[in-house]
Amino acid sequence: MTEPIEPQPSAAPLQPRQRPGRGIGALLAGGTYPIRAIATLHRYPQLRPYVVYPILLNILLFITLYTTLVYGGLQVIDAIINDIPNWTVHTPHWAVHLPDWQLSWPTWLPHLPKLSLPSLPWPHWTINLPHWVASIFAWRPTVPGWVAELPEWGARVLLWLLRLILILILFVVTGFIFLQFGVLLGSPWYGKLSEELEKLRTGKLVVVDVGVVGDVWRAIAYELKKLGISLSLGIPLLLVGFIPGFGTMVALIGGTAIAATIVCLDFLDGPLERRRLRFRDKLKVVANSLPASASFALVCLGLVSIPFINLLAIPVGVTAGTLFVCDRVLPFWEDTP
DSSP states (O other), rough: OOOOOOOOOOOOOOOOOOOOOOSSHHHHTTHHHHHHHHHHHHHHHHHHHHHHHHHHHHHHHHHHHHHIIIIHHHHHHHHHHHGGGGGGGOOOOOOOOOOOOOOOOTTSSOOOOOOOOOOOOOOOOOOOOHHHHHHHOOOOOOOOOTHHHHHHTHHHHHHHHHHHHHHHHHHHHHHHHHHHHHHTTTTTHHHHHHHHHHHHHHOOOOOOOOHHHHHHHHHHHHHHHHHHHHHHHHHHHHHHHTTTTTTHHHHHHHHHHHHHHHHHHHHHHHHHHHOOHHHHHHHHHHHTTTHHHHHHHHHHHHHHHHHTTTTHHHHHHHHHHHHHHHHHHHHHHHHHO
């Protein structure tokens, strides 16, 4: 029988006493924590109930997101590929038509019943938008002139490569959204999983009690701050991405870094939030744990981006994040009795 949790009335913010290792060993070690998490869940059967129930929720969430976002995203990608000839300065001499996606509902999944909604007399509203709004939607990026001079096989390779990149981005974005909803819906089980694992790993559990209202407010503020980071950095990167070549590379690297940072924060949040760290202190934990936190974040981002694998990636990531904090953060960031 596990000992009852005794919340601590107060706790000082984590202060670094020394920095953890920053060599190649730390870089490699950070990426191994998902594997360590699987081994830990196998070793401690009492933790498995906190994993099974969230996985059932993840299956429902997976079906919902991937039958909407992925299907719609693939249609948008095809529309972009077909519109690329309009982006060239000169009319290309090639005519490449890539095969359309043929997606159907799997036979092993239950078919949802068709619902007939009552017809309602919706009002007819007319909104007059400024002229510059129409020019935004009519705008097309311009690609270098040599694209129009490509032979048909070269254009086919280029379009397939662009299509592959857009599909990878689509899966990363869908996996990122899947993570945000999955962590939120499974938070009761993930919180308990992290608590029990921290007690097993360190022999104690630190919980700073701020009350129900304080917990709710901190959760809302945490999500808003993550959204603020994503928008304030993501929108400029999106605009830079329209610059062919260098701009696209900067946007890809920057977007991956932002997504990996948010994923890292989510998976490390259990033990850090129990100590009621400020958002800036959580970011400081991630920064001071580099390069291990970088490899940890990239591996977890990859796992949540792979369909079907991401059904297990969230509970494994929560377990891995708690192990990471217990091994590579707490021994260096707080005084032990």
